[in-house]
Every structure is written in structure tokens, then in C-alpha cells.
Amino acid sequence: MTDQTPLRSGGRAARRAARAAPLAAHMRPIRPGMEGGQYRPLSDADMQAIHTAALDALETIGLCDAPPSGVAYLTGGGALLGDDGRIRFPRALVEDTLAKANRSVTLFARDPARDLQLSGNRVHYGTAGAAVHLVDVAGNNYRECGVQDLHDAARITDVLDNIHFLQRPMVCRDITDNAEMDINTIYACCSGTTKHVGTSFTDPAYVKDALEMLHMIAGGEDKWRERPFVLNSNCFVVPPMKFATESCQVMEACIEGGMPVLLLSAGMAGATAPSTVAGAIVQAVAECLAGLVYVNAVKPGHPAVFGTWPFGLDLRSGAMTGGSGEQALLTAGCAQMHHFYGVPGGAAAGIADAKMPDMQAGWEQMCSNVMAGLSGLNMVYEAAGMHASLLGFCHESLILGDDLIGQALRCVRGIEVNEETLALDQMREVCIGGPGHYLGTEQTLSRMETDHVYPALGNRSSPKEWEELGKPELVPNATRRKEEILSQRSQARFDPVTDKAIRERFNIHLPA
């Protein structure tokens, strides 16, 4: 179903040589931006019903708590401010916004080869979150996380093929000044990876300094505005149906500064959103439509990601849970609504409730990650490293997540059906007067690298080989890989002149 180019080179020696070298990007079995969409949990009628309910909610319930500037933008655009302080959105206003909103968004990266093209069913996986703990696997322990942990996560992400972007997954708990924390978060991320970065701001006043640093990293404001490589992950709404006043002001400042925006609605199904999967999706869709109207009222066509992120709740305890089947459905259903509207979207998947990278973590992370991919979600946030229902981030789990997401991406790529893959001629040659097996056929050999995703740390040996290898263990091997990555010099570091200038202007906590 997708455009795979089989590796075709003459002769076995050439093939061996080709296999020894890393595959060219276009020949790899999996890539960022593969197209999902084969999984559709919602029927067309279901999507229409969700859309209608969301429009009703916007027209009759509306949202309160917009900042004065937001009230002006929104009412100027055609929304109505009620006596109860709620802003209501006439159906036509929402439909007009959808008609003119961006159908595709490029999320730039410092390395242009790593830009992400969001549209249709194109799937990308990356980190996100605001974990307050680092998971220490060797000590079987949770500890507060800091700026070095964040930078290490960025550096690890930088070398993992299947982690396509780095949204800040951890809070720098060791930086008590919020302005410094916001600056250092961006520094720690951008100096660790040349992939696309996402971040948040604790106060609208901090955006200006951040933009100044980003201009320095980019080599000037014009260069930044041409290819803004950092996105503002913006919780513009406090579900249910209230604008987050300060975050809206952050959003306005980011739009002004040319920074793309992730419109993030993070309702908890059963607490701040309806407990039903459909109801939580309705509310998230309504809130993000309000956000989309807002963004387009500030600046028509400004790049925005439709961030319906409803989370699950364990109703026995009232605590968040992200590893459930309900969570996977919430996310996949949201992806379908993004396609219904034809707007680039993101949602959360890959969250483990498990405290450590154990079997539970594996099944929880795979369930929502593979379903998000198959549903064609553009941006799969929190896809790797997240434990304890988002409270902990784990470097080893991030590394293992690269393997896990590799297999999910293979599923997203799907089943190619054409004359060569149907293999009827091959079957005939093998069965009638042939060797009776396919091990040595031209097709098997030529496709062995382009069709198959091999795990880096996942173990496929037989019990006998496994014993001979000293019974390798997954998590300690991930720790070794982590140490190997972090012992190498990062290719994402800023050039010394820029770095010096940044450090003279800002209080950078990471050692030079």
C-alpha cells in the first residue's frame, strides 16, 4: 500500500556490501511520515455525530476565562461574549475557520533533513510531557529530575531513528526560577538534538527572552522566522470548556514571535471530561476548535497542531491512567477526527502506568502507540520513556521505545500488494522443480533489509544461544547503550561563538 523501493543490485557480493553499510534513508524499511489510517474506530456517522455535538457545545456552552486580548480577538472574529462571561462560537464561525485553517504544517528542525511534514495520515513519534521524576532503573527508584536529565534525553533522542521529535518530556526541577527554567529547558533540548523541539512557558513574560535566544541559535530573527524549529506546546484550555488565561497570553506572544503552536486540550475522562470515550473526544474536539478559531483570529493560517489529548482515569482511585485500552481508543478516535477536519493533529500515546520498564510497560506502550500509528495520527506525543502515568521519565525506556516504535512503524507501513509481493511466479519456481524453499530466492535476499525491521536491543536468539550469550538482559543493555550515547560528543551542540554569546546573555545551568 506504500511506495517501497526494493533494493535491486546485481550479484551477491554487491548485496553483501550494500548490507554492511547503513541503508540510504529512502531504502529503510521505516521512515518518519509513513501513512497510517488503516484503523478506523469511528464510522463516518460516528464522526459526524461527534462533530455535531462539538459544534453544539461551542454554540450553546462556550468557553469562559479568555484574557481581555482573547475576548477582543474572538469577538472581533465573530464569537459572542455572553452576560455569563462565556464566549460562544456560532457554527458558521467554526466552519469558516476550518475552511481557511492550515491543511498541512511543516514542523522545522535545526537539521532540515529532520523536518516533519504534517498532513493527511502521516505519522511521527516523539516525546512529550512534564515528568517530575527520573526513573533510576539500577536503583529501582524514582528521584527528582533536573536539567542534565533533560539534556541527556535530548541527546539520546538525537540518535534514535524512530523518535522523530523531542517535545520536552521532563521539568527541570533543579531550577527554581521559572524564567530561568524556561530558558534552560530550551537550551537543554536544542543543544542536545537537531530534531524538532517542543516546549512550554510558565509565564507570557518569558516568551520574549526565549525568542531572543532562539534568534541567536538560528543566526538571526529572519532565519528563525524562516524555519522556526521550536514549537510552543500550549495548554490553552482548562477542561471542561475554560480558557487558561495566562496560557492564552503565552500563545498570543508565540504567534507574534513566529512560533508554531500545539493547541493542547488535556481533559481527564471522568474528571475534567466526560468518562465515555466518545464524550471525552467531543469535548476535546470542541475545545481545540475554539483554539483554532482563536489562533486564526490572531493570525490567519498560523501553523497550529490540533492537540486533542484526552487522558484516561482510573475511576477506582480517581488517578490518571495512560496505559489502558480506553486511552488507546481515546487517542485513535481523536486522530480520526483530525482527518475528518483535514487539520494536522497530535495526541498522547505510549504512556506506561508501570513504574519500571517491565512487561506491563511494554504492553501499555505498544497498545496505544501502534493504534495511534494505524489510525494515522500525525504527532504521537509521549510515545517513549513515560512511566507512572506521566510522572516519571526513563532514559532506558526511551532507548527501548526506539525498538518498540520501530515495530509499530512497520505495522503502519502495512501490507504492499502488487505482482512482486504476491509472489506467484516465485511460488511456482520454488515448488515445481525448484528447491522447495524460499531462503535463497532473489526476492527474499533483495528485500531482507528493505522489508524487515530488526530490533537493536530486542533479543531474538534461541534459548540455547541466549544461554551461551550469558542470558543478556534488556534493561541493563539499554543502560549500556545510554552510556555509550552519552559518552560521545553531541553533533547538536551550538558552535562555540554562539554558545558563548548565549551563556553571556543568559544564566545557563548546563556546564559549557
Add this chain to the structure above:
Amino acid sequence: MTDQTPLRSGGRAARRAARAAPLAAHMRPIRPGMEGGQYRPLSDADMQAIHTAALDALETIGLCDAPPSGVAYLTGGGALLGDDGRIRFPRALVEDTLAKANRSVTLFARDPARDLQLSGNRVHYGTAGAAVHLVDVAGNNYRECGVQDLHDAARITDVLDNIHFLQRPMVCRDITDNAEMDINTIYACCSGTTKHVGTSFTDPAYVKDALEMLHMIAGGEDKWRERPFVLNSNCFVVPPMKFATESCQVMEACIEGGMPVLLLSAGMAGATAPSTVAGAIVQAVAECLAGLVYVNAVKPGHPAVFGTWPFGLDLRSGAMTGGSGEQALLTAGCAQMHHFYGVPGGAAAGIADAKMPDMQAGWEQMCSNVMAGLSGLNMVYEAAGMHASLLGFCHESLILGDDLIGQALRCVRGIEVNEETLALDQMREVCIGGPGHYLGTEQTLSRMETDHVYPALGNRSSPKEWEELGKPELVPNATRRKEEILSQRSQARFDPVTDKAIRERFNIHLPA
């Protein structure tokens, strides 16, 4: 999208009382036989192309090595025996068979409440395989498995809600006489669970004794024939495109004895089947169509499961692998072909390549299990407990698999969209003059048991609670659960008179 009955009882006390008791079967959030089909990796044109290629393969390549009896049945039905010894299947013969084959099959269980109705997109998960090792998690070791291990697996399966059937997952390596092994395999399975059982035979001559024992268990041949609760898992084909002569004779004997048949084609993609996902599916479909013609030539309408079980291969080593994305696609694609033909089908999923129940095992087992369910596979074989690419079986992993499959089944159930679940009225009440959250709404409370699947061993506590609980570990907790299950008396045991009679007639290795 499915028919969930929400729990509606008056008053909070009644709800509390209702929650304390186990939910009635029809109110449980998940059940055997939920309908998948929301995931479709193949387009209609893809399925047509696979069907056409399979028909071509049957018509022009055909299968060799049928036993003389099979040659007689097949040529009597309209197949053609060529000078090369291959039996070829005219297109019309296959189409006629498909027109009259069973559209639905009931797989009976000793407990009628546990019968499985195979049709459409109804999904059931269970064990299967022929592992030769038991995975000893405490010792981090693989050892040969025996009849007691098999019986323990049956007893554990008996109490796990989300393991719907027991096909023999392990070989009794401690019974050297094959005739005794086959009898004891059935005894160990059936005396351990009242769920549907699947088994194999090493020799056609052993079927007679097995049937004699099954008649004793059933309380007479008539009772057995009315509700045959054991299926013959039959590898009737040695891919590519060769009948397995002796297995075909086993199949004929089983059909004669009234035992349903699983037509199992287990090609390895890249070795005994084409390496491409589409090609491996074509060959498996062709082989199972040949098997379906065979069964219907012996006895029209005999209950048969279309067992396209193509496996993945790691082409770097030439060894089998079952934990890959390619495996998940193979299985999901096969499920769609079952629906294309409208015949009940089964395939393999849930296989871990991981040696132990670690994070790798979790992601591998979930990937193919959830995709199999979403594709609407009737019988998901090998869904729990299988490690080391089918070489090892693990009791702890079986127990954890119940949690894992529970979440997969929640995904299969899907997203219900109706006026109540869309929750617009609830949203209005909560947001306008209401409490601003959904924690205490009638809908949240009334649906908390019927909508949500809670893990039994999966841990959802916060890091703080987790520490206070002494950092519970998943696998040791599964071991404790195993010991608890095995310390109780099995409700599946045969009545003493029957058991005595069986033991007088056969050499039963399990202690009485």
C-alpha cells in the same frame, strides 16, 4: 459501536453493593466474542488480488503428497491428479466449496457457558503451540516441560477471564511413548479446564483411543458427538504446497470421529513461504483452501477453522521470529481474508521472541494481539504465555497475558457513539452552574465498571504509593497468583468414577 448495557441501579448504596460483587457476564466491559474489524490492512482490491493469486496457485501449482485416501476424496470431488503427482484444484471446485462451507462454527466446551461461536468478526483469545521448554522465571532458566506443566497451564487458563480456550501450548517431553503422550495431553488439558480444548496427534492410529477417552469424559459417544469439546489442530500441509501425508490421515480419522478440525498452514515467510507479507498470505490462503476442499470432500459441512498461520523469519539468522510488526501484519491480513471468504478462521498472535516476561515480551505480545483483535480474527492462537519464538511457555506470562489481552479486548470493543456517550447534556450541566467536573455525575458512576477494564496485576499506583507498597514487582506477583490458583482444587476435574475408569483403561501419568 457495540451493544453495551450500562449498569443502571438506583442509589449509591445499591451501586456500591453492585460493585462489590462480580459483574454479571453481560455487564462486564469485555467478553469473549466481541466484534473487531475496525482495522483493515488490506483494501478490497488487495483482497481480490490475493484471492486471485491463491486460485491461480491452486489451479496451476497444486499440492503434492496427499495420502491415497486423500487423492481419492479430492479427485472424487473434482480435483485433478497430474502426472507429476500434484493435485490441482479447478477454480470452480474451490468456489463451490466456499459456497457450501460452514459460515459459522461452534467450538464446544465442557461447560456450555464457555462455548465459542465463531463467525464474522467475533474475537476469541487462547493458547496454542508446541513449546518444548517451560520458562522458569525465578531461576532465569529454560527447562524441558512435562505433563504436569501442561496440566498447570490448563488449570491457570481455567480461571483467567480473557483466555477463552486452551489449545495445547506445550509438549509433554517427559512421556516418551507417543501414543501415551497424545492420550495424556488430552487428559492433562481436559482435567484442568472446562473451556474448549485443542490438541494434535502424532499418528493417525492414536485417534481411536483418544476418541474412546473423550467418549468416557463426555458420558458416551452420543454426548461427545453432540458437543465435541476438543478440536484437532492439524498441520495438514507442509509448506510450500505439500500435503502432510500422515496429518491428512489424522484429519480423516478426526472427521470420522466427529471432531472439529483446525486446518493449520504454518509457513515461515522467507523459508517455507514467500518473504513478503502478501506472498505469505497468498500461499497460506491457497493451502487452507485446499484443506477446506479436502474436509468438505470427506464430509460436507464438517466444522473446520481456516488456519492461515504464516510466521515471520529473521532473515539475518534464518530463525523464526514471532514478535515483529511483520508478524502482526501477517496475522491481521489473514483475518481479513477469512472475512473475505466468510469462513471462521484463526491465526497466531501474541508470540514473544523475548526469553523472559520482560518489556520486550510486553510490546511483542501486545502488538500482534491487539492488531489481531482489531482485525476481527475469530481465533487468536498462541495469544498468551509463548516465549523464545514459540520454544518456551511461561505460566507467569500466561497470567500476565490475561491483563494484556483484557486491554486488547477493550480496544476491540471500540468506541460507542450514541446520545448518552456523546454526553452533551452532561457537559452542559457540569459546565454551566455545575460542579465543573465529572467525577460525581450519574453517568461517570454508573459506567465505571461496565466501561473500564481494570488490570489485575498491572500496577497503576503513583510513585509515592508504589514505594509505600514496597515497590511491587510484576513477575513475582504473577508467581504468587500462580501458586494461589494451583493451590485450589480444580473445578474441571472429572468425577471420580469417570476418572477411575479412564485410569484403568489408559496409562495416565498425572497423579490421581
